[in-house]
Amino acid sequence: MTQLDPRAAMHLSDAAVSVEIETPDMTLNIGPQHPSTHGVLRLVAKVDGERISSVDPVIGYMHRGYEKLAEVRTYAQITALVNRIDWVSGFANEIPFIAAIERLMDLEVPERAQYIRLILTEMARISSHLVFMSSYPLELGAATPLMHALREREHVLELLESVTGGRFHPNFNRVGGVKPAAGGGSTMKKQSQDLPAGFLAATRDAMDSVLAICDDLDRLVTGNELFHARTIGVGVIPTAKALEYGLSGPNLRASGVKFDLRKVENILPYDGIDFEIPIGQNGDCFDRYFVRNEEIRQACRIIQQAIDKIPSGPLQAKVPRILKVPKGETYVRAENPKGEMGYHVISEGGRIPYRVKIRSASFSNLSILPWILEGELVPDMVAIMGSLDFVLGDVDR
Amino acid sequence: MNFWLLLLIKVGLVLGVMLPGALVIIFGELKISAHMQSRIGPYFAGGRFGWAQPLADGLKFMQKEDLVPADADDRVYKLAPYVVLMGTLALFVVLPFGPETVARDLDLGIFYVLAVSSLSTLGVLMAGWSSANKYSLIGGLRAAAQLIAYELPLVLAVIGVAIMAGSLSLNDIVTAQANWQWFDTLPTWVNIIPPYMILQAVGLVIFLTASLAELSRIPFDMPIAESELTMGYLTEYSGLRFTMFFLGEYAGMVAMAAVAATLFLGGYWLPFVSDDVLNFVGPVVLLTKVMLIAFVFIWLRWTFPRLREDQLQTIAWKWLIPAGLANIVLTGFFKVVF
Numbered sequence: 001m002t003q004l005d006p007r008a009a010m011h012l013s014d015a016a017v018s019v020e021i022e023t024p025d026m027t028l029n030i031g032p033q034h035p036s037t038h039g040v041l042r043l044v045a046k047v048d049g050e051r052i053s054s055v056d057p058v059i060g061y062m063h064r065g066y067e068k069l070a071e072v073r074t075y076a077q078i079t080a081l082v083n084r085i086d087w088v089s090g091f092a093n094e095i096p097f098i099a100a101i102e103r104l105m106d107l108e109v110p111e112r113a114q115y116i117r118l119i120l121t122e123m124a125r126i127s128s129h130l131v132f133m134s135s136y137p138l139e140l141g142a143a144t145p146l147m148h149a150l151r152e153r154e155h156v157l158e159l160l161e162s163v164t165g166g167r168f169h170p171n172f173n174r175v176g177g178v179k180p181a182a183g184g185g186s187t188m189k190k191q192s193q194d195l196p197a198g199f200l201a202a203t204r205d206a207m208d209s210v211l212a213i214c215d216d217l218d219r220l221v222t223g224n225e226l227f228h229a230r231t232i233g234v235g236v237i238p239t240a241k242a243l244e245y246g247l248s249g250p251n252l253r254a255s256g257v258k259f260d261l262r263k264v265e266n267i268l269p270y271d272g273i274d275f276e277i278p279i280g281q282n283g284d285c286f287d288r289y290f291v292r293n294e295e296i297r298q299a300c301r302i303i304q305q306a307i308d309k310i311p312s313g314p315l316q317a318k319v320p321r322i323l324k325v326p327k328g329e330t331y332v333r334a335e336n337p338k339g340e341m342g343y344h345v346i347s348e349g350g351r352i353p354y355r356v357k358i359r360s361a362s363f364s365n366l367s368i369l370p371w372i373l374e375g376e377l378v379p380d381m382v383a384i385m386g387s388l389d390f391v392l393g394d395v396d397r
Numbered sequence: 398m399n400f401w402l403l404l405l406i407k408v409g410l411v412l413g414v415m416l417p418g419a420l421v422i423i424f425g426e427l428k429i430s431a432h433m434q435s436r437i438g439p440y441f442a443g444g445r446f447g448w449a450q451p452l453a454d455g456l457k458f459m460q461k462e463d464l465v466p467a468d469a470d471d472r473v474y475k476l477a478p479y480v481v482l483m484g485t486l487a488l489f490v491v492l493p494f495g496p497e498t499v500a501r502d503l504d505l506g507i508f509y510v511l512a513v514s515s516l517s518t519l520g521v522l523m524a525g526w527s528s529a530n531k532y533s534l535i536g537g538l539r540a541a542a543q544l545i546a547y548e549l550p551l552v553l554a555v556i557g558v559a560i561m562a563g564s565l566s567l568n569d570i571v572t573a574q575a576n577w578q579w580f581d582t583l584p585t586w587v588n589i590i591p592p593y594m595i596l597q598a599v600g601l602v603i604f605l606t607a608s609l610a611e612l613s614r615i616p617f618d619m620p621i622a623e624s625e626l627t628m629g630y631l632t633e634y635s636g637l638r639f640t641m642f643f644l645g646e647y648a649g650m651v652a653m654a655a656v657a658a659t660l661f662l663g664g665y666w667l668p669f670v671s672d673d674v675l676n677f678v679g680p681v682v683l684l685t686k687v688m689l690i691a692f693v694f695i696w697l698r699w700t701f702p703r704l705r706e707d708q709l710q711t712i713a714w715k716w717l718i719p720a721g722l723a724n725i726v727l728t729g730f731f732k733v734v735f
Contacts, residue, residue, distance in 0.1 A: 141703030
């Protein structure tokens, strides 16, 4: 017997309409141009009403071929490229790459340079998390936290700019240290410029205002009943699943795993600094929000301690003018604001690396989407995607 | 006077109140949200305070290309914005601005208000369906679900007032509030308080919540839900038709706020002022109350995130409707006993 056309079935008499009318899933193409996909992610979703039955993320709209470019660029040029991977925390991207070269060359970095790197990395973390703090409520419909969080982020970015000369893409690290700060000029070519005057005091003030905005956001967002309704119990990632999909960073910690590369790896002097690793209990959207909120506070603590501890001394180790990295390979990873960021650098000797494989946090964090979005509602999809806090530049590279 | 001339004057009056009212609220929203977000907001348009910004925006929209999707149901698509606007405009007909300043004082005033205010949702559904866009369709269906859920609490909240006043005519309801006497033992200044604001406080809260949903404003703006459905049923609209939707939204705010003010805050009534004076002062009093309620709407919008569709239904069916029913029972009890 042939299948009854559902449209025809509707016009039949009551007796015949007992045939169940098929309601096929609707294919909803979300993105690449969509307000909540953080850029150019495309999701091909099958929706049954508002419930998503399956979702297929399509990435690559932002692919810029950095890994391939790295094979034809000198090491110093690649530093400029890696800034642009996760552009909301450009400085933090440089650290593992530079550390990888330093490890291959077996260089000892001066302690002052190490501390400057640490302070600026944590500033990048604050700025990245403040972007999350502003964009996440916006995705849920609250527009006001955006402006307040971005206002404070501007203070942090101004400080970053005063040292590095760039707000988003500092390109500040040099193999063996950090770049002599802006303001050198030709007459002072030989003299290495230190941090700008008053930078440390200004940073201390900025940390106070960042802590103040954290409290403000707590009052406006964290305790908000409607925010709770949208996030608590939504998009739960159990610990086992989080590990299975290779989540890292705040997303992993929100699922209750106390793992932070700042405590594990020793590429920056975190061992002398006292800070806590906030973890979540349920692994839902609210926990992921809360962990990031708490990490901003911890980053402020880290910076304040680092300012107390920063020694004086040179900014740069002795490095040959033409950088040649000896043959060898290494993998260096660091705790980026978005999660674990690693570079596998293979050198055949010479000025250009043979291969640079970039392990970016957002790419792995995004891989859980098909599993976690299955069976969720369309509005929850926005809440879950926002809470994973990925940047498309970090996904596609 | 000639019937047609009178009609023209009345239509002019309604338009004259609705359009500037909507523009003032748009401007208020721009400025208030700016202050809440530590911005300045419009500043240059019009010379001072950027007062002409809503007008400039409207002019800009009119210059934009009027785009109709190729697959759209042409006639329905083009008609939808005007249906939305018409539903809102028609609501002003029965609103009393003074004891005699009313376009048409219907005996079934509230009934008319509730019936006409649902018309604009029909327009939204038309827009969502005819756009030939999946996002628009979902937005339109959400709007329909929202209408069913929130029309009921709206009616239940109004019934309490109707029982108290003993009439469905809006003018009579205002008069009933004006004539209300609190107990003699209380001092006379108590009479300043609009009586239904206290006695029907539950109804007022239900009415305001439900009208937020009816206007689809945050926290109930799921039919638009910018971050989920791009712009919901508005996605495909541009140019003048978008302006009509935009104007309709804010005119709707004026209308719902005016109804709430009339039902619960005493409308045009001002204590210790005679009817003759109220005929002139009334519109100002009513508009002041409208602006106060509109401020609350704006305040909520820029504070809260949006709810989910199922949470909206939960609030309507599990909280607002039982509360509304309880309110009716209590009001009836109160009316019979005292």
